């Protein structure tokens with residue numbers, strides 16, 4: 001999702017000399033393959049949007065893979081960029097790097113001030129190592145390596161598989177299937193009261209281009225909208241956009257997760273970047289993309305549990 005959005009943003013800004021590979025063409029876990037690739041291409045700028053990603057279930061079932069593959073991917077990319085003198089490196093992490101009980105909104109300086117959320121600590125520890133590697137190269141060699149930590153993202157190419165998807169695409173799919181099958185009610189997990197922040201992926205891509213075109217002062221920046229909404233409000237917004245008529249039932253026996261998770265975005269704002277896309281508009285665009293690609297998702301079995 002993120003890599004293709006950045007590619008679209010770069011093309012629309014007139015960048016032409018773009019190079020990229022899928023995981024089957026270049027397995028970033030292989031240091032040898034990555035080194036060969038850098039030797040041949042000598043990239044001036046590297047944007048690392050590759051990672052092994054997934055939810056709580058995947059993190060707990062594949063803890064070793066989440067830790068090790070992410071370390072391998074980012075270490076290979078970062079060190080080869082250093083060895084082959086890439087001028088700029090942009091590392092993408094996630095807000096799960098911050099301590100579980102850090103005050104809200106989350107500021108960059110809260111990194112490593114407390115223990116992590118245990119369900120995704122494998123992933124978070126790898127991402128923290130990536131942030132620190134970029135910081136160390138910056139400090140020791142004065143190179144322009146920077147880390148961006150986005151909040152929850154959504155948009156075209158999101159994951160709509162209900163077993164592994166995040167809340168926003170899962171709701172789009174559930175409301176759409178309820179509408180198509182004339183189901184009057186939709187059951188959603190939890191109480192609906194937690195608050196979450198959502199950033200449209202094209203806004204993140206715009207932030208990446210901003211980081212590419214400007215020399216930023218710090219090594220680490222949060223990227224978000226600075227605004228959060230309750231899961232209940234999100235559900236009602238999506239229900240209206242999808243056009244489902246009926247009730248929403250909250251299954252309070254299912255976990256809510258942390259009550260609030262909001263990023264402090266003042267550091268990137270002070271550099272001159274702000275998110276532009278309103279949540280309603282982003283959801284409308286995501287729903288349009290979902291409808292265009294719906295057949296693919298219908299082949300995946302819906303899991304209402």
Ligand SMILES: NC(=O)c1ccc[n+]([C@@H]2O[C@H](COP(=O)([O-])OP(=O)(O)OC[C@H]3O[C@@H](n4cnc5c(N)ncnc54)[C@H](OP(=O)(O)O)[C@@H]3O)[C@@H](O)[C@H]2O)c1
Pocket residue numbers: 001002003021022023024026027028029048049050051052053073092093094095149150151152153154166
């Ligand atoms: N989605 C979110 O809500 C969110 C929020 C905050 C931060 N982020 C960050 O954004 C980044 C991208 O996430 P995403 O949502 O775009 O995930 P995604 O859609 O699953 O994309 C991950 C990409 O990584 C590539 N990849 C994985 N293993 C690889 C390997 N061994 N070799 C080469 N490529 C490999 C995949 O390539 P193939 O498709 O070819 O397999 C895929 O293109 C991650 O660093 C994530 O932490 C995402």
